[in-house]
Amino acid sequence: MGATTTGAGRRRAVPWLVLGLWIAVLAIASPFAAKLGDVQRDRAVDYLPASADSTRAAKIQERLPGGEATEMVLVYHRDGGLTAADRATAAEQVAEIAGAHELTGRPAGIPSEDGTTLMYPLASTEPGTDEKARDALVNDVRDVARGGDGLRVEVGGSGALATDASEVYHSLDGPLLYTTAAVVALLLILIYRSPFLWLVPLAVAAMADYLSMGVAYGLNQAFGTAVSGQSSGIMTILVFGVGTDYALLLVSRYREELRRVERPYDAMLAALRGCGPAVLASSGTVAAGLLCLLAADLNSSRGMGPLGTVGVLCALAAMLTLLPALLVLLGRRVFWPLVPRHGSTPKARRSLFTAMGGSAERRPRTVLVGGAVLLGALALGALALPGNLKQEDSFTTRPDAIAAMQTLAEAFPESGTQPISVISPTDRAEAALTGIRATQGVRSAETGRSGGGWTELTVLASAPPQSAAETATIEALRDKLDGSYVGGPSAEQIDLEDTNARDTALVVPIVLLSVLLILTVLLRSLVAPLILVAAVVAVWGAALGIGGLVFGPLLGFEGTDPGLGLLSFVFLVALGVDYGIFLMHRMREESLNGAEPTRAALSALRTTGGVIASAGLVLAATFAVLTSMPMVQLVELGFVIAVGVLLDTFLVRTYLVTSASVALRRRVWWPGRLSRAPGTPAPDETREPLGV
Structure with missing residues (x-):
């Protein structure tokens, strides 16, 4: 009686204890979670490595008098040609901006040859590296620089683009979180066919996020x-995607066990x-x-690696602790109306995956060859991927900076409109200026600020x-220019393009090797890991190929x-x-059970196919x-992964x-014990563990 009472008490106490611990953890994390947006940095120079030429130029610019400059271009345009009143309006607005803000020089207008456009390059060191101050400056300039009656005024430049x-x-x-939650909720409702069950993994995923x-x-x-x-x-995305995948796997197994075991705990x-072992191994x-x-x-x-890992591990922790606790506390009724009764047997149905397994059994080599040809053909579409993305093409909409x-x-079709910054040692600045002006493709070059042994030279290209x-x-x-640094947008x-190319050549082999080693240890085989890795590489190539057929021709x-x-x-x-x-x-x-x-x-396909399909749909x-x-970069990444x-x-x-x-039969587990026929045990092992 005592042991029974103790067991019942534990079954009641453990879920409540887990729930209490999560409430405490979320209370501790709350002040820090609210500050994540404050440390978010999206300048191009923040993405680049410290060793890059443009990064070094930007760091020196920050130390020059006034600090880093925010560069803008005011663009005044009238289709039929600017009038005298338009030019007067432009001069008045620029003077008002110069009076309200600290500019690095006196703005001068540059007219286009056809007379339709007048541009005023502006630069200010007022914000420094403070992104909020930069945004405030750009928005103040936009409030002043306004057109009307056919006069179009736009504010562009690297500062406005940033x-x-x-x-x-x-x-x-906000939109990303709400849209993701809504998509996951809809799919969970369709998968579980329950008005209540979908809320539990969704709420747990939100807490993990x-x-x-x-x-x-x-x-x-x-x-x-x-x-x-x-x-x-x-x-x-990872928290909701992989978290929901783990929830699907756990809930499916839990529903199965509720038919065999009386108590939910x-x-x-x-x-x-x-x-649990499969979820732990996969995560x-x-x-x-x-x-x-x-x-x-x-x-x-490099920053995405730790953040993505944090998302996966937080989702794992939530789905293996908080989700089980909530499901146990809610009991069988959470599955209503399809409540799994103790001792019941689910209806046997011929599923899609049973049919797929039948064709794989009859013609495994034909299926393999056909699949390989299809994936290879799709991968050829990668040859149609458009070239590297330019800044003006990076938005799916048309913000003011892009319009400018x-x-x-x-x-100005044959002229540079975006300055190139050259940071030269002060004692070599004049020689550098002479060399710059003699360089083919340079339209103009002027001396800028000096300080700390460095001088900034502003260059305009003719292209x-x-x-x-x-x-x-x-x-x-x-x-x-030996000893000088060339920067600017x-x-x-x-x-950015050069560093990405080097990173790809370095990281791809590391990923392949690390995943292959982990799979070899988990599956105790060399053949099975090679099959899985070859499969995911083929999927990657095919997905990129489909992107090449869609990005330019269909999405523009x-x-x-x-x-x-x-x-x-x-x-x-991964x-x-x-x-x-x-x-x-x-x-x-x-196989270990004798099959x-x-x-x-x-x-395995019949029993896990439905769960994997549901999980894949949610993740995609x-x-x-x-x-x-x-x-555009988010659209492309989301499309290819989905x-x-x-x-x-x-x-x-x-x-x-x-x-x-x-097709490979036992050879898929080579050289592990399962690769040998029954009755031929390995010399140094008697029995392998059941889990991964």
Whole structure:
């Protein structure tokens, strides 16, 4: 009686204790979570490594008198040609701006040859590196610079572009969270067919997301981890995506155990013992893959590794502790109207995955060859991906700064409108100025501020911003000016592309090797990990290929984000292997229980196919939310990952991997014990553990 009473008391107390601990943890994390937006940095120079030429130039500019300059261009345009009144209006507005703010020089208007456009380059050191002060300055200038009656006035330049980008990124938090939650809620309602059950994993995911924000802020304060709008947004996507995946796996196993076990507490313990090892192994693999981004030189990519890992681990902690506690407290009634009764047997149905398994069993090699040809053909579409994304093409909408850049490009088609900053040692500034003016492609060069042994030289190219000709001019300046640093928006874009290319060549092999090693240890095989890794690489290539067929022809994008290849590779490999572990874990479990290899593969597909499909749909939908955001790089990343997850879920993971397992039979587990026929035990082992 005493033992029974003690057991009942524990069953009542443990869930309440877990719930209380989570309330305390969230209360502690709350002040830090609210501050994450304050440390978010989205300037191009914040993304670049400290060793980049443009980064060094920007750091020296910060130390010059007045600090870092915010550069803008006021653009006055009338289609039929500017009138004398228009020019007078422009002069008055510029004078008002100069009187209200500290400008680095006296603004002078530059007219276009056709007389339709007048531009006034402006620069101010008033905000320094304070992004809020920069945004306030740009908005003040926009309040003054206004047109009307056919006169169009736009404020562009790197400062205005940074303000528009900052506003977009800071506006993502709310819409991104609400849209993601709404998508997950809709899918959970369809999957669970219950008016109540979907609320539980959704609420737990929201709490995990809040905790991840607090942890991410702590990492920034303790270790200086870079936080950008992109990385914080993807962290939220990961929390809801992988968190819901783990919830689907746990709830499915819990429902199964409730039919066998009378008490919900005991059924949950059995469910955690059954699926816990697979969830832990898959989350560990995802985290390890994301942490490989720490090897990247680009700050934005390197910062995304820890933030993504934080999101995955917070989701894991919540789904293996808080979710079980809430489900136990709510009891069987949370599944209403499809309540799993103790001792009942679910209706046997012929599922899609049973049919897929049948075709894989009959013609495994045909399925493999056909799938490989299809993925290879899709991957060829990557050849159609547009070139590197320019700043003016990075928005899906047309903010004021982009409109100004487009107006300038039309009015000054053969002229640079965006200054190039050259930081030269003061004692060599005159010689540098002479060399700059003699460089092919330079239209003008003037001496700027001096201080601390450095002098700023402002250069205008004769070619439009971020054109091939301007790039050649910047590279020529870097080759010619020994000891000087060339910066500015265009130089930053060049460094961004070069750094991304180096990071991709370094990080991709590290990710492949680390994931392969982890899978080898988990699955006790060399063949199965090679199959899984080859599958996710094929999915990545096919997803990029589909992107190449969609981005330019259908969506009208003018460029591809330089970081798309690396980030999509890391996420698709890490998340794809995640599902592979679910499938292979069940296949291994069936084999250890004595099932013949083909039966083990088909049984694993039949029992896990539905859960993997549901999880894949949820994960793809959460990343697809990024396609509704107004930044091209987010749309491209969300599209490629969502398409890749769907390919992995419904073609590669459930069809091709199963076909490979059927074709290879026991050889899929080579050289482990399962690769040998029954009755031939390994010399040094008697029995392998059931879990991964």
